[in-house]
Amino acid sequence: MSLAQLTLHEASDKLRKRELTSVELTEAVYQRIADTDDKVHAYLTLAREAALEQANRADEKLKQATDPAPLLGIPIALKDNFLTKGLRTTCASKILGDFIPPYDATTVDKVRSAGAVIIGKTNLDEFAMGSSVENSAFFATCNPWNLERIPGGSSGGSAAAVAADECIAALGTDTGGSIRQPAACCGIVGLKPTYGRVSRYGIIAFASSMDQVGPMTKDVRDAALLLEAIAGQDPADSTSINSSVPRYSAALNGDIKGLRLGIPKEYFVSGMQIEVGEAVRSAIRELEKHGAVIEEISLPHTEYAVAVYYIVATAEASSNLARYDGMRFGRRANGKDLIETYMISRDEGFGAEVKRRIMLGTYALSAGYYDAYYLKAQRVRTLIRKDFDAAFGRCDVIVTPTAPTTAFRLGEKTQDPLQMYLSDIYTISINLAGLPAISLPCGFDGEGMPIGLQIIGKHFDEATILRVADTYERATEWHKTKPRIQDR
């Protein structure tokens, strides 16, 4: 077994016991990348030299440390919408050109300070807009379980890298399901924290009121450890909450007796792949065996969530992406005058999906339409939030499938934007309400593709969803199954 197959906590343990060095571990990961990434295409940029330097420093620290931080010496991958100082950041777009950020995102700074080794930047849908990574300006990423399938998106590169052991753990971002859905597609754990739990400073903004950074890992304990390292208030982010970070990893005690599992009837509808429904129901039964109780709930405004998301998120995005104008960084085209320069730079720099969303968002905010679209959508968003508030009066967590189907084939759905949007339906409401949610594997379909189970919690109750997820994981073996990456 390659060292690259270790989980974060296993690797941390071995590093602490000096059974392993960070340099060995890092080299093993790069070897694995060399062996498989020509098939998976998870990475956009690798930073081997810098990584080995970091690994060396970590090894120095490990020699002296009595109680090293869990992340010390651990190779981590970052989605390429995290700004990394001195390391090219593209957001999977041409418009950033060869942009080399002059600063680190806060979460990058945190993992660096904790001693992690940054392996490289992973592929995503351009500007995080999409759910398959097919919208990357550079190339598509393939699902390690079946190279003809999508890895999910937009954090598909990070998900694939974790699933293929091309890193020990990764960070992604989730605006409408972008951590959870690829986690489900790739059979790994992905957690979207409560909005405000983790700093957004240095993450290329998509929808400011929904974006969150979260861990993508091989198991639940890893997710807990990584979340501990990145959570906390950031004075540079006005929307980050000032509340202490619990020791999530210490709360994984397997005790869910009496815990009420909310099962929303609007999520278990036709259109769901049969095996998905079966796997999720089976998972719920497993949780009941451990003492949890089922509570039927209703989230009546579920059907409006996608509409709300696509108005509010695109409106925010259209404004956030205005700064990509070729004036101060990134790619500039040659126009005959200022306006033309703007237009050609942005036309040549942005892909079709990004342009589509900018257009939609601009339209939703434009004079005469603000009330009908944006304001209306924000009112409906309140109703969606209220649905959850009411539901959490009757349950402690909500359990659903992460996605209605397993991973599509590459190219299968890209022609129909509406279909792609529908595949977001289980994840989007959670972003609108700002709730925490985790996806973890709960089975495979007839073609061997992973199925994801989603557990949604109350605001700032990551501890409970981690505990439920961990309890389930311990009783199953899904997380121990690895993809066999066949030749394309």
Next chain:
Amino acid sequence: MKYEPIIGLEVHAQLLTESKIFCGCSTKFGQEPNQNTCPVCAGFPGVLPVLNRRVVEFAIKAGLATHCEIARSSILARKNYFYPDLPKGYQISQYELPVCTGGYIDVDIDGTQKRVRLTRIHMEEDAGKNIHDAHGDASLVDLNRAGVPLLEIVSEPDMRTAAEAGAYLRTLRQILQYLEVCDGNMEEGSFRCDANVSIRPAGSEILGTKIEIKNLNSFRAVERAIKFEIDRQIDTLSDGGTLIQQTRLWDENREETRSMRSKESAHDYRYFPDPDLLPLIIDDTWTDEVRVTLPELPATRKQRFAAEYTLPAYDAELLTARKDVADYFEAAVKVHPNAKALSNWIVGDLFRVLKERKLDDQLYISHWPVAAAHLAQLVQMIDHGKITGKIAKTVFEAMLDSNKPPQQIVGETGLEQVSDTGSIETAIDQVLASNPKQLAQYQSGNEKVFGYFVGQIVKATQGRANPQMVNEILREKLKTSVRQ
């Protein structure tokens, strides 16, 4: 047809904070281009704004000083448009829920009071600067100014003449200077004004077409531009033409307004609440904390000076035009209560020195050439007969920058007033003796020669002789000499 002008003014005041509104860059003027910038104010990917508390304080201060209602909850909003000096592609401003609403400023126009109501005051960030490249095919962008905090102060269209507009502007500026939130320098761009001018038939309730005038870089420009525009609009309508809503630029050289060449008729700014910033909550505690820091405002202070110190309105106005001068005056009066004399010294001699040394360019003079207490002591010495008024002028000059009290200077240079009869008599006798011709002229009836003798005595005593005594004793001696 008689037309009535309707004038509203929109002022942008740069705030005197140390750092910018949303980041920790310095607001200091005059740095190398792009030195006072960071990823946040330069609109780099991934950055987020964090609001400067002092900007809010200043907004509350300005609102309280102008009788506004301070919003308990106000929202920062994005105003979206593309321009190279606007790095994010949007300006963070306020739209639907500004920090202050309502309010008014009472303005004095040649003795009559006029109340100009305010629509709103809100916070926003300034844009950077575009400079045209020497080569002509490019422009250069300096983002030092991007993110500097501004207060936008919008008046109701309550003004009816250019003079009223000028008076309002001066009064508003004075208030902001008293509050020390803005230095009010129009020429340097820290206090900017756009005017909205329309006309309507006298007696009509319906507002006419509103035309905005930009590029007003001085108070003079504001008044002239408004005058010109009113006339232009009246002429246009009187000739049967129509007025289109537009923005016009004031041309300082040609002294006229002209239409902007801009192709975009109406901007669609697509305002929406900035999701990166929380609603700003201002509770009574905060408002009260700020209220306590408000200084006495200029209008009130002027009235009090006139009443309490029995000063003419003219003096009170000059002494309270600047807060630091008013503070100086009151510090001096505390030491010696001759308000009128102090007023004369300050308005005359001290102002002259301040102007010569361009010290009045600063918002708040930190280093006075003469300390208030020392000036007061100088007047006191005159009033107590220690020195003459004329000698005092010399002592004043010597006091500048010396930081010595007048008593010390007088002592060192022996400039005490001579008031003993003996010395004065001796001096007079000497002068009379050395000027027999003039004595003869006086004796033959030429009264004017008296002045000549006084002049000679002043010279002989280096101006130190008590003038009253000189007068009395000289008259006596001359009377006696005539009789002889």
Next chain:
Amino acid sequence: MKLTREGIDRVAVLARLRLTPEEQASLTEDLDHILGYMEKLNQLDTADVEPFNHAVNIENTLRDDRVTNQPNADALLANAPARDATFFKVPKIIE
């Protein structure tokens, strides 16, 4: 609310995007499709509902008025497509 050709053009100018005729056509279709889906929202009566403000209930994250940044024009200009000394150089702006 059907999107007209003029509507698309106007929005494209606002967004500083240049669209080819093909992009225009496919965009019109896409947006229509999605906007029709959005019409769904009108089914709901939201007269008494407050617009969503923020997911987190915190007040006033403010900073103190202190200069905390070190000047570093070069770092900022390092990615500039064009520069002139410490200025960003951009296409000529016609006032």
